[in-house]
Amino acid sequence: MIPEPAVSNPFPARVDKERHVRVALADRSYDILIGEGLLDRAGAEIAARLPGVRAVIVTDATVAELYLARLEIALAGAGIQTRAVTLPAGETTKSFAHLEATVDAILQARLERGDVVIALGGGVIGDLAGFASAIVKRGTNFVQVPTTLLAQVDSSVGGKTGINTPHGKNLVGAFHQPSLVLADIATLDTLSPREFAAGYAEVVKYGLIDRPDFFDFLERHRGSVFAGGPERSEAIAISCQAKADVVAADERETGARALLNLGHTFGHALERAVAYDPARLVHGEGVAIGMALAHRFSRTLGLCSGQDAGRVTAHLEAAGLPTTIGAIPGPRLGRETLMEAIAQDKKVSRGRLTFILTRGLGQAFVSKDVDPEAVVRFLDEELTP
Amino acid sequence: MIPEPAVSNPFPARVDKERHVRVALADRSYDILIGEGLLDRAGAEIAARLPGVRAVIVTDATVAELYLARLEIALAGAGIQTRAVTLPAGETTKSFAHLEATVDAILQARLERGDVVIALGGGVIGDLAGFASAIVKRGTNFVQVPTTLLAQVDSSVGGKTGINTPHGKNLVGAFHQPSLVLADIATLDTLSPREFAAGYAEVVKYGLIDRPDFFDFLERHRGSVFAGGPERSEAIAISCQAKADVVAADERETGARALLNLGHTFGHALERAVAYDPARLVHGEGVAIGMALAHRFSRTLGLCSGQDAGRVTAHLEAAGLPTTIGAIPGPRLGRETLMEAIAQDKKVSRGRLTFILTRGLGQAFVSKDVDPEAVVRFLDEELTP
Ligand SMILES: NC(=O)c1ccc[n+]([C@@H]2O[C@H](COP(=O)([O-])OP(=O)(O)OC[C@H]3O[C@@H](n4cnc5c(N)ncnc54)[C@H](O)[C@@H]3O)[C@@H](O)[C@H]2O)c1
Ligand SMILES: NC(=O)c1ccc[n+]([C@@H]2O[C@H](COP(=O)([O-])OP(=O)(O)OC[C@H]3O[C@@H](n4cnc5c(N)ncnc54)[C@H](O)[C@@H]3O)[C@@H](O)[C@H]2O)c1
Ligand SMILES: [Zn+2]
Ligand SMILES: [Zn+2]
Numbered sequence: 001m002i003p004e005p006a007v008s009n010p011f012p013a014r015v016d017k018e019r020h021v022r023v024a025l026a027d028r029s030y031d032i033l034i035g036e037g038l039l040d041r042a043g044a045e046i047a048a049r050l051p052g053v054r055a056v057i058v059t060d061a062t063v064a065e066l067y068l069a070r071l072e073i074a075l076a077g078a079g080i081q082t083r084a085v086t087l088p089a090g091e092t093t094k095s096f097a098h099l100e101a102t103v104d105a106i107l108q109a110r111l112e113r114g115d116v117v118i119a120l121g122g123g124v125i126g127d128l129a130g131f132a133s134a135i136v137k138r139g140t141n142f143v144q145v146p147t148t149l150l151a152q153v154d155s156s157v158g159g160k161t162g163i164n165t166p167h168g169k170n171l172v173g174a175f176h177q178p179s180l181v182l183a184d185i186a187t188l189d190t191l192s193p194r195e196f197a198a199g200y201a202e203v204v205k206y207g208l209i210d211r212p213d214f215f216d217f218l219e220r221h222r223g224s225v226f227a228g229g230p231e232r233s234e235a236i237a238i239s240c241q242a243k244a245d246v247v248a249a250d251e252r253e254t255g256a257r258a259l260l261n262l263g264h265t266f267g268h269a270l271e272r273a274v275a276y277d278p279a280r281l282v283h284g285e286g287v288a289i290g291m292a293l294a295h296r297f298s299r300t301l302g303l304c305s306g307q308d309a310g311r312v313t314a315h316l317e318a319a320g321l322p323t324t325i326g327a328i329p330g331p332r333l334g335r336e337t338l339m340e341a342i343a344q345d346k347k348v349s350r351g352r353l354t355f356i357l358t359r360g361l362g363q364a365f366v367s368k369d370v371d372p373e374a375v376v377r378f379l380d381e382e383l384t385p
Numbered sequence: 386m387i388p389e390p391a392v393s394n395p396f397p398a399r400v401d402k403e404r405h406v407r408v409a410l411a412d413r414s415y416d417i418l419i420g421e422g423l424l425d426r427a428g429a430e431i432a433a434r435l436p437g438v439r440a441v442i443v444t445d446a447t448v449a450e451l452y453l454a455r456l457e458i459a460l461a462g463a464g465i466q467t468r469a470v471t472l473p474a475g476e477t478t479k480s481f482a483h484l485e486a487t488v489d490a491i492l493q494a495r496l497e498r499g500d501v502v503i504a505l506g507g508g509v510i511g512d513l514a515g516f517a518s519a520i521v522k523r524g525t526n527f528v529q530v531p532t533t534l535l536a537q538v539d540s541s542v543g544g545k546t547g548i549n550t551p552h553g554k555n556l557v558g559a560f561h562q563p564s565l566v567l568a569d570i571a572t573l574d575t576l577s578p579r580e581f582a583a584g585y586a587e588v589v590k591y592g593l594i595d596r597p598d599f600f601d602f603l604e605r606h607r608g609s610v611f612a613g614g615p616e617r618s619e620a621i622a623i624s625c626q627a628k629a630d631v632v633a634a635d636e637r638e639t640g641a642r643a644l645l646n647l648g649h650t651f652g653h654a655l656e657r658a659v660a661y662d663p664a665r666l667v668h669g670e671g672v673a674i675g676m677a678l679a680h681r682f683s684r685t686l687g688l689c690s691g692q693d694a695g696r697v698t699a700h701l702e703a704a705g706l707p708t709t710i711g712a713i714p715g716p717r718l719g720r721e722t723l724m725e726a727i728a729q730d731k732k733v734s735r736g737r738l739t740f741i742l743t744r745g746l747g748q749a750f751v752s753k754d755v756d757p758e759a760v761v762r763f764l765d766e767e768l769t770p
Binding site: 096100103104107108134135136137138139160162165166167168171172173174175252253 | 481485488489492493519520521522523524545547550551552553556557558559560637638
């Protein structure tokens with residue numbers, strides 16, 4: 001038997017091992033349901049909250065193949081009329097052209113404001129479908145059915161939607177909260193190990209921001225989370241709760257949400273440096289390296305103990321995630337390339353950089369006063385073989 | 386001397402004859418300034434409210450020719466860096482393609498959330514630029530500098546922004562309130578008489594909804610409003626206040642805003658029936674005919690006196706606006722065409738239609754229970770030569 005986790009479970013299950021997280025946003029509050037088989041109960045759950053609606057399902061080709069028919073049957077079973085829009089899989093789908101096509105399909109289906117757009121897929125589909133839902137008739141109802149770990153613990157929570165442009169990622173979009181999130185953890189069984197690990201980096205992030213107990217829990221139960229044991233839904237629920245708490249405190253990202261960028265300053269710079277080539281680096285891998293770097297950089301600055309930084313690196317490595325710049329396949333990335341990418345990502349204020357740093361496990365904070373020279377010296381150290 | 390209007394002026398001027406209307410929307414409240422020469426003071430007014438911003442001006446070719454240089458000089462004078470995006474004039478500019486181009490230009494200028502997009506032009510530019518401002522980085526600051534009467538009294542107030550699609554007008558958009566509206570009434574001097582009259586239809590609308598004193602005022606001072614006398618800014622200010630009141634009560638158009646559609650059910654049907662050909666009918670002309678029809682229809686239903694309906698028709702005619710379906714140039718419109726267009730516009734509920742009807746001048750109300758047969762009989766009457 002696995003020993004009881006030190007962190008108590010604040011999410012009593014209603015149906016079997018199902019967990020519920022409430023995102024508290026006044027009249028825009030909503031539930032996140034986390035459990036197995038939610039896909040087949042989607043019709044009932046949606047009809048209970050949005051009686052009489054019609055639906056347009058937006059999905060990608062990979063996910064459609066695996067799960068669209070089941071969702072359609074579930075909706076039909078609850079008397080919900082549906083149409084489906086299937087887009088190509090992959091980040092390039094988050095474009096103006098696909099937005100227009102999606103909007104067109106939703107209008108073609110004559111959806112009204114009170115009807116619902118359902119995103120079935122990963123963060124790409126959630127971001128695009130959510131944005132389409134935000135702007136059709138200035139806002140229709142929206143339901144997320146996230147099918148990647150990243151989408152279940154991060155992108156489906158918080159209401160940020162949007163697309164990419166040639167000027168950068170996620171530069172165009174809207175805040176548009178869903179009415180409901182249905183995270184069917186059984187769908188994660190078909191996810192590639194690499195995508196699962198990438199999403200896991202964001203799970204670890206919540207522990208590292210301000211939940212040291214959760215990090216302990218992950219150290220103890222990583223195996224079960226990866227294998228689909230009971231701790232998987234617990235880890236997802238705690239992650240959703242962590243993000244929901246931050247979102248409730250700062251819906252429109254004016255302050256507290258910044259901590260969610262732990263690991264993302266270095267991470268985004270690395271993604272940019274490899275020109276967003278998923279063969280070299282997917283987002284979560286960038287975040288994993290970024291978090292490891294943020295902790296080692298904090299240690300270099302005398303903020304965080306070497307022991308804590310070491311635990312972070314070890315845990316991510318054990319999860320199959322990269323933790324050094326050198327671990328990225330392909331041509332070696334140089335210090336100049338990275339400094340340029342960092343400068344592009346961040347507004348430089350009075351010559352200082354903004355970073356999420358940490359005083360130890362679960363003690364992250366925003367520093368707007370990082371000396372670029374210190375970053376250069378740190379990168380030189382990291383890049384020395 | 387023109388006799389004192391019966392309606393007292395609730396808008397004491399700060400600068401000369403300038404009038405200020407406050408749109409009360411909690412933390413999204415803003416001022417509408419109405420007066421002459423505001424274009425030249427735009428830099429100072431914006432800098433006072435949004436210190437340190439940079440700006441992208443969105444305008445159309447016709448308006449750019451007339452007013453862009455003056456606005457740029459005014460902004461430069463207040464130390465505001467600007468870039469301008471000049472789009473073709475006309476309704477077809479409210480498209481996905483022009484939205485993308487505008488968003489691209491705003492990103493190219495590296496505008497941040499705290500910077501400002503300025504719409505310089507009529508309702509087309511206001512709707513498009515406002516929507517672009519709503520979605521770039523999930524929302525930048527926005528300032529309206531409306532240069533048509535319709536934009537000054539209607540489209541620049543209330544935060545509705547958007548574009549058209551092949552499925553219909555204004556079907557895609559966002560609610561995005563401006564930080565400031567600068568209505569320089571001197572710009573109206575270059576507006577074609579036809580466009581001025583079209584905007585005037587919306588002015589009359591506010592009187593007919595619930596301000597009978599304002600309708601009296603317009604009956605008395607129409608000449609001065611058209612000629613640019615002191616009553617022009619008063620009429621515009623009262624109109625803005627009327628719209629601001631409705632918007633404050635119902636920001637997201639869930640109820641009270643419906644009254645603003647007085648004249649628009651018939652009006653939209655007429656616009657659709659002529660396939661939005663501006664050579665035959667512009668929006669305000671459709672609204673004028675629509676308001677005349679709404680009053681005569683209400684009379685037919687025994688709701689409104691023939692005298693009131695007659696005053697409405699007479700006033701609109703005197704303003705150079707059409708008030709009958711027969712007045713639309715080109716092929717005669719038949720009853721079937723119009724009924725189809727009405728059915729397309731409105732959700733039919735239990736076989737009944739929704740119309741804004743009236744019990745007399747300034748006594749409009751929403752009826753969700755109009756018998757389509759009564760509309761058919763009324764149209765037959767109206768279409769009999
Ligand atoms: N809105 C937010 O707050 C937020 C937060 C973080 C990330 N994001 C966005 O999320 C996106 C990344 O999301 P993602 O990692 O889910 O990528 P994704 O949506 O591209 O999914 C990754 C791949 O997995 C496939 N897939 C999805 N579900 C599957 C399943 N159950 N079984 C097998 N294959 C499956 C997809 O077809 C895709 O090929 C990025 O665009 C990022 O910007 C948004
Ligand atoms: N957002 C809202 O709440 C709302 C309300 C009503 C109407 N609208 C929208 O407004 C649009 C119509 O607005 P509009 O009537 O202002 O049309 P418009 O913007 O097309 O302007 C009409 C014409 O006048 C020209 N023009 C503008 N200012 C001028 C000036 N000072 N001198 C000379 N020419 C000038 C323009 O170039 C254009 O050719 C429609 O798209 C409608 O959907 C929006
Ligand atoms: Zn991330
Ligand atoms: Zn109108």
